[in-house]
Amino acid sequence: MELLAETVEAVRVVGDHLVGRQGTEPAPAVTLADALEVFTALDDPASALLRERLTRLRPGAGWLEDELASRVPADGEWWVCDATDGAVQYLHGMPHWAVTATLVRDGEPVLAVVHAPRVGATYAAELGGGAVLDGRAMAPARRELSAAVAATSQPPLVAQDPVALRRAGESLSAVLPWVLAVRNLGPTALQVAQVGSGHLSLFWEYGSDAGNLLPGALIAREAGARVTDARGGRWTPAADSFVAAAPSLHGDLLAVLREIE
Structure with missing residues (x-):
C-alpha cells in the first residue's frame, strides 16, 4: 500500500502542475498542427515530471514511451502513464481530463491511479487490494x-x-x-x-x-x-x-x- 500512496502523491503533484497551466478558454489553435504544438509545450514538462517522480519510486521499472501504445511488454515491470489523459478537453478549457499511472508486471496491471483534479476525484487500486475513490472503498451501482x-x-x-x-x-x-x-x-x-x-x-x-x-x-x-x-x-x-x-x-x-x- 505504501507504493500506491506514493504513486497517488506523485500523480497529484503533476495534476497541480497542469491545473496551474490550463486556461479557461479554448487554446487558440486553428489547425491540428497548431493544437499539437500547444499541447506538446504543456504535456512534455508534465510527462517529464511524472517520469521523474515514478522512476524514483520504482527505479527498476521500465517506462513505456508512448501512452497511446496498443501493446505492452509481456515481461518485467513497466510504468504506463499519461500525464494529460484527455488532451482535447484540456486544450478546450474543460474539466474532464486526468493524470494516469499504471504499473504493469508481466503484461498485467498491478497498480493504477487515475487523478482528475478539475473533477475533484482520485481513483486508485492495487491488485488484490480493492479500489478506492478519494480514499474510500467503492463499488458498482446496481441498476436495471x-x-x-x-x-x-x-x-x-x-x-x-x-x-x-x-x-x-x-x-x-x-x-x-x-x-x-x-x-x-x-x-x-x-x-x-x-x-x-x-x-x-x-x-x-x-x-x-x-x-x-x-x-x-x-x-x-x-x-x-x-x-x-x-x-x-x-x-x-x-x-x-x-x-x-x-x-x-x-x-x-x-x-x-x-x-x-
Missing part, C-alpha cells in the same frame, strides 16, 4: 439496464481500423434504445474507473487501446465490476474490444453487443 447511464469511447487511431470503426458506430446504435443515456465523458481511463464507483453503469469500446484502458480496467475490476472483452472473454491488453459493467448489467450488455459481431 433501462436506468443505466452508459459510456463509450474510441481509440485514438480507430480511423485506421475499419472493423473497429464499423463496430463503434453499430454498437452505439445497438445500445442506445436499451439504456437511459450514452455519453462520452472524456478520458477513457476515467470513464472506466467511474463504472467501478457507480457514477456510470457500463462502458464499452472497440479497437486496441491498451495504454488508455489499463488503469481503469484494474480499478473497475478491483471495485467489483465485470471486465471482459465484448464477447465475454478475459480482457487482456492485446484484446480488440473492451467491456466494463456492473455485474447485474454485464450479461445484458454482452447480449446487445452480440448483435453486431
Whole structure:
C-alpha cells in the first residue's frame, strides 16, 4: 500500500502542475498542427515530471514511451502513464481530463491511479487490494439496464481500423434504445474507473487501446465490476474490444453487443 500512496502523491503533484497551466478558454489553435504544438509545450514538462517522480519510486521499472501504445511488454515491470489523459478537453478549457499511472508486471496491471483534479476525484487500486475513490472503498451501482447511464469511447487511431470503426458506430446504435443515456465523458481511463464507483453503469469500446484502458480496467475490476472483452472473454491488453459493467448489467450488455459481431 505504501507504493500506491506514493504513486497517488506523485500523480497529484503533476495534476497541480497542469491545473496551474490550463486556461479557461479554448487554446487558440486553428489547425491540428497548431493544437499539437500547444499541447506538446504543456504535456512534455508534465510527462517529464511524472517520469521523474515514478522512476524514483520504482527505479527498476521500465517506462513505456508512448501512452497511446496498443501493446505492452509481456515481461518485467513497466510504468504506463499519461500525464494529460484527455488532451482535447484540456486544450478546450474543460474539466474532464486526468493524470494516469499504471504499473504493469508481466503484461498485467498491478497498480493504477487515475487523478482528475478539475473533477475533484482520485481513483486508485492495487491488485488484490480493492479500489478506492478519494480514499474510500467503492463499488458498482446496481441498476436495471433501462436506468443505466452508459459510456463509450474510441481509440485514438480507430480511423485506421475499419472493423473497429464499423463496430463503434453499430454498437452505439445497438445500445442506445436499451439504456437511459450514452455519453462520452472524456478520458477513457476515467470513464472506466467511474463504472467501478457507480457514477456510470457500463462502458464499452472497440479497437486496441491498451495504454488508455489499463488503469481503469484494474480499478473497475478491483471495485467489483465485470471486465471482459465484448464477447465475454478475459480482457487482456492485446484484446480488440473492451467491456466494463456492473455485474447485474454485464450479461445484458454482452447480449446487445452480440448483435453486431
